[in-house]
Amino acid sequence: MPEQSRAEIQFHHIGRQREAERLGMLVFLASEIMLFGGVFLAALALRMLHPQEYVAAASHMKLWHGTANTAILLTSSLLVALAVEWTRGGRPKWAARCLWAAVALGLTFLGVKAHEYYLDYREGKLPGAANANFSTPFEQLFSNFYFSVTGLHALHVTAGIILLALAALRGEARHDRHAVFIGNVALYWHLVDVFWIFLYPTIYLAGAGE
Amino acid sequence: MTAAAVDTEREPEEIEGTSYLRAGYSLRSWLLTTDHKRIAILYLLSITFFFAIAAVAAALIRLDLITPEGDLLSNEGYNRAFSIHGIMMVWFFLIPSIPNTIGNFMIPLMIGARDLAFPRLNLLSWYIFIVAGIFALFVVVAGGVDTGWTFYTPLTTMYANGAVVATVLAVFISGFSTILTGLNFIVTIHKLRAPGMTWSRLPLFVWSHYAVSIIFVLATPVLAITLLLVAAERVFGIGVFDPSLGGDPLLFQHLFWFYSHPAVYIMVLPAMGVVSELITAGAHKKIFGYWFVAYASIAIAVIGFLVWGHHMFVSGQSVLASTAFSFLSIAVAVPSAIKVYNWTATLYKGDVALDAPLLYAMGFIGLFVAGGLTGLMLAMLAIDVHVHDTYFVVAHFHYIMVGGSVTAFFGALHYWWPKITGRLYNEVLGRISALLMIVGFNLTFFPQFMLGYEGMPRRYHVYPQEFQVLQVFSSAGAGMLAVAYLMPLTYLLWSLRSGARAPANPWGATGLEWTTSSPPPKHNFTEQPVVVRGPYDYPLAHPRSRQDA
Amino acid sequence: MSANVKRLVAAGLMLQILLGLTLLVAFLPLGSLKPWIGYGIASAKAALVLWFFMEMREEGGLVRLATVAAFAWLAIMLTLGAADYLSRGWVAAYLNP
Numbered sequence: 110m111p112e113q114s115r116a117e118i119q120f121h122h123i124g125r126q127r128e129a130e131r132l133g134m135l136v137f138l139a140s141e142i143m144l145f146g147g148v149f150l151a152a153l154a155l156r157m158l159h160p161q162e163y164v165a166a167a168s169h170m171k172l173w174h175g176t177a178n179t180a181i182l183l184t185s186s187l188l189v190a191l192a193v194e195w196t197r198g199g200r201p202k203w204a205a206r207c208l209w210a211a212v213a214l215g216l217t218f219l220g221v222k223a224h225e226y227y228l229d230y231r232e233g234k235l236p237g238a239a240n241a242n243f244s245t246p247f248e249q250l251f252s253n254f255y256f257s258v259t260g261l262h263a264l265h266v267t268a269g270i271i272l273l274a275l276a277a278l279r280g281e282a283r284h285d286r287h288a289v290f291i292g293n294v295a296l297y298w299h300l301v302d303v304f305w306i307f308l309y310p311t312i313y314l315a316g317a318g319e
Numbered sequence: 320m321t322a323a324a325v326d327t328e329r330e331p332e333e334i335e336g337t338s339y340l341r342a343g344y345s346l347r348s349w350l351l352t353t354d355h356k357r358i359a360i361l362y363l364l365s366i367t368f369f370f371a372i373a374a375v376a377a378a379l380i381r382l383d384l385i386t387p388e389g390d391l392l393s394n395e396g397y398n399r400a401f402s403i404h405g406i407m408m409v410w411f412f413l414i415p416s417i418p419n420t421i422g423n424f425m426i427p428l429m430i431g432a433r434d435l436a437f438p439r440l441n442l443l444s445w446y447i448f449i450v451a452g453i454f455a456l457f458v459v460v461a462g463g464v465d466t467g468w469t470f471y472t473p474l475t476t477m478y479a480n481g482a483v484v485a486t487v488l489a490v491f492i493s494g495f496s497t498i499l500t501g502l503n504f505i506v507t508i509h510k511l512r513a514p515g516m517t518w519s520r521l522p523l524f525v526w527s528h529y530a531v532s533i534i535f536v537l538a539t540p541v542l543a544i545t546l547l548l549v550a551a552e553r554v555f556g557i558g559v560f561d562p563s564l565g566g567d568p569l570l571f572q573h574l575f576w577f578y579s580h581p582a583v584y585i586m587v588l589p590a591m592g593v594v595s596e597l598i599t600a601g602a603h604k605k606i607f608g609y610w611f612v613a614y615a616s617i618a619i620a621v622i623g624f625l626v627w628g629h630h631m632f633v634s635g636q637s638v639l640a641s642t643a644f645s646f647l648s649i650a651v652a653v654p655s656a657i658k659v660y661n662w663t664a665t666l667y668k669g670d671v672a673l674d675a676p677l678l679y680a681m682g683f684i685g686l687f688v689a690g691g692l693t694g695l696m697l698a699m700l701a702i703d704v705h706v707h708d709t710y711f712v713v714a715h716f717h718y719i720m721v722g723g724s725v726t727a728f729f730g731a732l733h734y735w736w737p738k739i740t741g742r743l744y745n746e747v748l749g750r751i752s753a754l755l756m757i758v759g760f761n762l763t764f765f766p767q768f769m770l771g772y773e774g775m776p777r778r779y780h781v782y783p784q785e786f787q788v789l790q791v792f793s794s795a796g797a798g799m800l801a802v803a804y805l806m807p808l809t810y811l812l813w814s815l816r817s818g819a820r821a822p823a824n825p826w827g828a829t830g831l832e833w834t835t836s837s838p839p840p841k842h843n844f845t846e847q848p849v850v851v852r853g854p855y856d857y858p859l860a861h862p863r864s865r866q867d868a
Numbered sequence: 869m870s871a872n873v874k875r876l877v878a879a880g881l882m883l884q885i886l887l888g889l890t891l892l893v894a895f896l897p898l899g900s901l902k903p904w905i906g907y908g909i910a911s912a913k914a915a916l917v918l919w920f921f922m923e924m925r926e927e928g929g930l931v932r933l934a935t936v937a938a939f940a941w942l943a944i945m946l947t948l949g950a951a952d953y954l955s956r957g958w959v960a961a962y963l964n965p
Contacts, residue, residue, distance in 0.1 A: 129436050129510040135931055136502045139938035140540045146942040147544035147574050150949045151559055154570045156903075157953035162565065179887055183913075187880030190921040194872050236555040247565035250558040257551055257559075261544075299921045303914045310890065310906035317894035509930065537941045573949050624944055628952065638959045640952040 127289045134293040138300050141265075145304050148258050152311050155254065159247055166251035167316030169234075174225040175313035178218050179305060185214035186302040189273065189295045196288050204291070208277035211298070215270040222263055229256075255312055262308060265301045272297060337840040338741065353438035354841060359424035360739075361445050365452060366412050366420065367808075372459060373407035374804070376400045380780075381763075381797040384790045389780035397780040398465035399481065403458075405468025406486060410493050411455055413724055414582065415448065417589035418535075419500055421731045422528045424739060426504060428832035428839060429522045431513025431848035436506040440499055448496040454489035458482045467778065469579070472560035472571040476552040484550050491546045494539045497585075501535025504528055513831070515850035522830055522854050523606065526613040527592030530620035534581045534588075538624070542578035545571065569634055576627035584623040586720055587687075588616055590727030591658055594680045597730050598662045600828035601677030602669025605855045608661045615654035622651045632703045641700055648698035655691055659684060674826070675749030679730025682757040683723055690718025693768065708778075711771025714764045722760050729756065729807060736811060737821030741838040744814040748806060756803035762796025829855055879920035886913050 156163040192207035229235060229252070233242035236253045243249040272294040279287045339356045342348065349357055379400045383391040392400060423441065427434055435441050458464060464481035466474060475483060508521075508529050549571070551557045558564035560571045599606050606612060628636060628644030662684055671677070693715040696702045706712065733749055736742070766789040771777075775786050782790070824833040835844050890909040894902065918924050924932055 125510060129506050132509060132931060132934065133437060133502055133506045135934045136505050136536055137498075139934060139941075140498050140502070140536045142938040142942055143537050143945075144540035144544050146945055147541045147548075147577075149942075150574065150577075150945055151548070151570060153946060153950055154567055154573070154953055155559070155565070157950065158567060159565055176887070176891055180884060183880065183883045183887060186917060186921055187876060187883070190876045190880075191873060193923075194870075194876060198870065198872075236557060246558075246563065250561075250564040250566055253555070253557040254559055257548065257557055261547070296922055299917050303917055306910050306913045306917070307907070310903070310910050314890065314894045314906045315903065317891070318896070533937075537938065541945070569952070573952065577945055577949075624941065625948065628948065637952045637954075637956040639955040640948070643951060644948075 130289050130293060131296075134296050138296060141300060145261075145307075148261070149307065149311065151254070152258075155251070156315075162245065162247040163251065164316055164319055166245070166248040167312060167314075168319035169248065169252070170255065170313050170316055171225050171228065172313050172317055174221055175309055178221050179309050181214050181218045181221070182302045182305050185211040185218070186299050188214070189298050192276075193292055193295045196291050205277050208273050208291075212270055212273050212277065215266055215273065218266055219263060219270075222259065226256075258308060258312070262301070262304055265304070269294075269298045269301050337845075338836070338838045339841045340741070340838050342841045351442070353434070353442055355427055355435050355438065355441055356424050356739075356839065356843075358441050358445050359420050362415060362419040362423060362448070365445075365449065366415055369407050369411035369452065369455070372456075373404050373412055374801070376404035376407065377797065378801065380404060381794040383780050384782075385787075385794050387782050387784050387787050387790075392780065394780070395465060395480070398467075398778070399463035401778060402465055402467050403463050406458075406464075406490065407455065408720075409468055409582070409586075410490050411452060413586045413720055414493075414497060415500075416586075416724065416728050417593060417731060418504070418528060418531060418585075419445075419448075421593065421728075421735060422504065422524075422589060423500070425735065425832055426507060426525055426528060427511070428738075428835065428843055429525050429830055430508065430511060430516050431831050431844065431850065432507065432511035433842045433844070435503045436511055437503050441503055444496045444499040444503070447499070448493055451489050451491075451493035451496065454485055454492060458486045458489060461485065469575065470546070470549055470571075471575075472549065472552070472568045473562075475549055476560055483553060487546045487550045487553075491543055491550075494543045494546075497535050497539050501532035501539070504532040505536065508532075513848045513850055516831075517850075519609075520850055520852070520854050521613070523595035523609070523612050523616070524589075524592035527588045527595070527616040530616035531585055531588040533617075533620050534585050534623065538578045538581040538585075541574060542582075545574040545578065548574075569631065569636060572631050572634055572636075573627070576630045577624070580627040580630065581620075581623045583716070583719065584619055586724045588619060590683065590724040591616065593727045593731040593734075594662060594683050595658075596828075596830070597676045597680035597727075597734055598665050599855045599857065600734065600826045601674060601680060602666050602671050603827065603857050604665055604669040605857050606661065607664035607667075608657075609854065611657050612661050615657045618654040619651060622647065622654070626651055626698075629698050629703065632700055633707045645698055645700040645703075649695060652691060652695050652698075655687075659688060659691075672826075673750070674733075675746060675753050676730045676734035676826075678750055678753035679726050679733065679756075682753060682760075683726045683730065686718050686722025686726060686757070686760060690715055690722055693718065706771055708776055709771035710767040710775045710777055713777045714767035714771060717764045717767070722764070726756060726760070729753070732807065732811070734826070735832075736814070737825045738832055738837050738839070740815055740818075741821050741836075742814045742818035743821050743825060744818055745810050748810045752803050752806040752810075755799060755806070759796050759799030759803050763793050763800055764796070766790070766792045766796075829857060876920060879916050883913055883916055886916075 188207040188211040192204040195204040233240035276291045276294040461482040464486045466479045559566045626648040629648040821837040
């Protein structure tokens, strides 16, 4: 493959290429952080403008769906971290098993999310729904905001699941380049987890116990 | 010594058939290339096309403003003309202009690398840009939009006419092209420097592109999420920016200017990098205060993120926040001023050759100072309250973006044209067009300072009789500017057929890009360059073909 | 199990404990302290993920700098943005007490 040979000329050795790809991935993640940063500034602004209404609106969120999903994502992150460890440690079978388990957890996350959306749909909470059912305008705004943000996050989860599956398919082969790929996919998945870690208090915990 | 690269005495002739331009002639060899030099050419062609569209919109605006009654365009037509002009100029010309053409071409050459770190990502970034461009063209064909380039809410989300969602998507998509370019530059500059190319030996052009890449990566995603929210608000009525649901229209301005003020530095930082190269090469002298100029780029990139609130002084933003933003905005003038002083000091007692690139560079300094000083005025809360949304602001940012960035872009194009194409352009015509551009620019935009100070608001095409004289001056200047832009287009293209063959180092300049043949071979260097000298080590380089020597 | 694996599993357990803790705290009558604690625990969780799972503990200065830069920029955006929302009424309240 001519492309590969060009890359090999380009970087003096594979270690340097690994560093470059890892740095590239982290720079990309930095831009992802700022993408979600806009979401968090919006949440902060809404909360500072309407502190009481924000808490009241958040109390309508499905806390247990959110909590279950947090636990699911945290567990999947652990599995992915173990997969990276075992890829490097020369146990590709275990690495692949961990990655497939993480894929399964990712799909479970989306399943829980879908169930949550389904309940919202039945309650008339979808943006622009004909059977709209909100006690205050702000509650509607918060609900719309929740759909936008969790939808954006779910897109990232979907992309992450595809990447994890690709990594798992390649996991059997213990080649240095694949280890780099799995490492970078893992970084992406962990960051998607970090976003959820902050979305959890923003959307679900804010209204707990009200 | 194996330091082939710094041996500026030797003339590396182009070996027949090795130039990147001869690496393939088919359309496929261009459209599927991963060579950073060819991708730079692809970008150059695309942004020239978008520049033409935006320039036509500008011409319509200036023609319409000749009469106080606005006889040429309808109200709606005028709104659409200035919106297309702004959107096209900002996202489809100015932001990619220097980084994606000259930067893409020169950064690997300047640091002694064969290509960028991720060549295929570089090509992908161009294709993303083209997809965004197709959306933008669709908007033009579909009759445009009247949002202005700032997409303010609730105008954009509730009242604006035209292909609003397509416009928002076009800008949204173009942002990903920008992010990928920034990512590529950052990794390239960190990981692919030639042996001996330490950070203290990096050309200042590379420093400023490093700074601008930071902004690309950290500011552009905020624009992306903002535009997504705007589109969601317009289509689904999400309400984050809608006060009737408890949302905040000012939140849009916070998010938008968090990106768009740094975006001004996206436009001007690469231009500053260009000017550092042009000034040292024109004066044949080491840059005065290398580290000050280098760190000033980084400082501008960082402080540029702290000043966005100065766009919101009259918007209903908290007065205390405005005061803080006012102070921080004044602070960003410090690194900018450092650069201007250092360029001027570099020229002092230099062996100055007034070639076209240096004329453009000096034009940049003058126009940038005018734009920068009026920027200081606008950063002051008390002044801005009076001239906000007047032609004073319009003139100010055109001095920075057009007087600064576009002038530097043309300077860069002339300076590196022999390297990129292997041909010399007509130097006399180059100097004439440089002078014409500086005079035409001032004639266009200086009257706008006066108009704004007198109270002419921006984005109105019907105005009181007493403003007509200044408006006519401004339109006449725009005509002159058009000639100054069309002239290089003709003589540069003419040089491709009939220009003399360029030597490797026509300006007697330092820098690794001048040590390889013109145009460079496919892999940039025939042997791995090793750097043993600092940047701008000028007494060692000798001008070869200066026409006035 | 190698030391690395044990460390990762311990971090994973710690994350689940913190999740339980933040859920518990959310139901306590802590008033305006609640968001501070909620986001504090979230930050601790994110730090664990970054440090152990994303291997910041093994990385060199450059990669750490890239990561810290992103969060620093985010902090700039949130701080200056909040400065506006926080102080909007202050001058008016001072002038018309």
